[in-house]
Amino acid sequence: MTISQDKTQPRNYGLDFIDPEVFAIIERENQRQKDNIELIASANFISRAVLEATGSILTNKVAEGYPGLRYFSGCENIDELENLAIARAKELFGAAHANLEPYTGSQANHAVYLTVLKPGDRILGMDLDHGGHLSHGAKFNMTGKHYDCHFYQVDPDTQLLDYDVILAQAKDIRPKLIIAGASAYPRTIDFQKFREIADEVGAYLLADIAHISGLVAARLHPSPIPYAHFVTTSTQKTLRGPRSGMILLGKHSAPEFARKIDSAVFPGVQGAVHVHAIAAKAVMLKEAMSASFVNYQRQTIENSQILATDLIERRFRLISGGTDNHLMLIDLSEKGITGKEAEDRLASVRITVNKNMLPYDSQKSTICSGIRLGTSAITTRGFGAEEMHCIAELIDKMLSSEPTAKTIAKVQDEVSRLCHLHPHIDSIYEPDSRKLALESQYQLQS
């Protein structure tokens, strides 16, 4: 019997037939995504086009190196693809150089460190509890082990970045690299100020825009490209692409660093290219150039500000008093509930949030005094102002006092109503249901 006749290893059947167990888990996850209000600030829903590229046969292709400089043959299509993605990234962000190969935002950061730092060199990044990211020097991250990491914090009263204080700290510490960028900072970041600080102390500046890259692409947050020596980002957050990363260089830094950053990504910290992810990023970039993407980001920020205002009206304390972007941080200490409790309580009514450390938090990181909310995912789903008012009310009902069984049931009903009102994910991911929806529309019209 030849391999192709071996029916115990059929190559041409679908997932439901080959592996019903995994298929069922994915189905359940699909259902969970439909039935939950997703408020995790780093979450989003990719388009069907990005999903198709991610799940394409491109996974089969092995390619190492860069277009025109590969270590395997048969790369003509892949070269064209990567060049297309690079050209789009440069155009969208006004960058002089783009590297599309990082597997994630964290990997992109490690490539920058490898480019400018030696083990033991000094970094100045944002404190994790004040909004920074693990890959900016946390002691249990590789960065914390390999480099001498120092941290700036937000002002204790305003909870804003105080650039004068950061400058004084930089003069004291004399870091080789300063990192600007955050996972939980609800306000605009002044990258020009950060560059001035970096110049004053002779440091390089890395702008990590993992969270805000979609806003930057839509010109709704000032771009760091004219100021930072390096710009890194994840692509799955506000940018609404695959789970992946990207590095961008501005015109001033390109000649000196373009080649170095490429070799830091490969062979420095990574192996073969995730070709399917490159394709998905190319599609993401094309989508991000459209007017509807700009409208989407505008609506995301508007939703975030409506939700913030409504919560403040309901006596929630917001870190920094509000938000300029897609996310907000809520201090729950005055409500007498921890971040962990709030996360669990909201999960019980299918509202998904994450507990989050607050600046100067007195709780452990497994408990936290706050939660972080973001509007990127629900805005993709079509939620608008009306739904923000509802969500604020639901959060208030669940967190401002211990909810009764009756309240919980009512909130669950309301969550179901909102999810059914915007069954967006269905129409994106299930082509048959989309076709049916369109057909019934036509029938209604005729």
Ligand SMILES: *Cc1c(COP(=O)(O)O)cnc(C)c1O
């Ligand atoms: C999310 C994030 C990253 C990278 O995360 P990945 O999961 O590795 O893509 C890096 N920096 C910041 C500030 C982030 O928020």
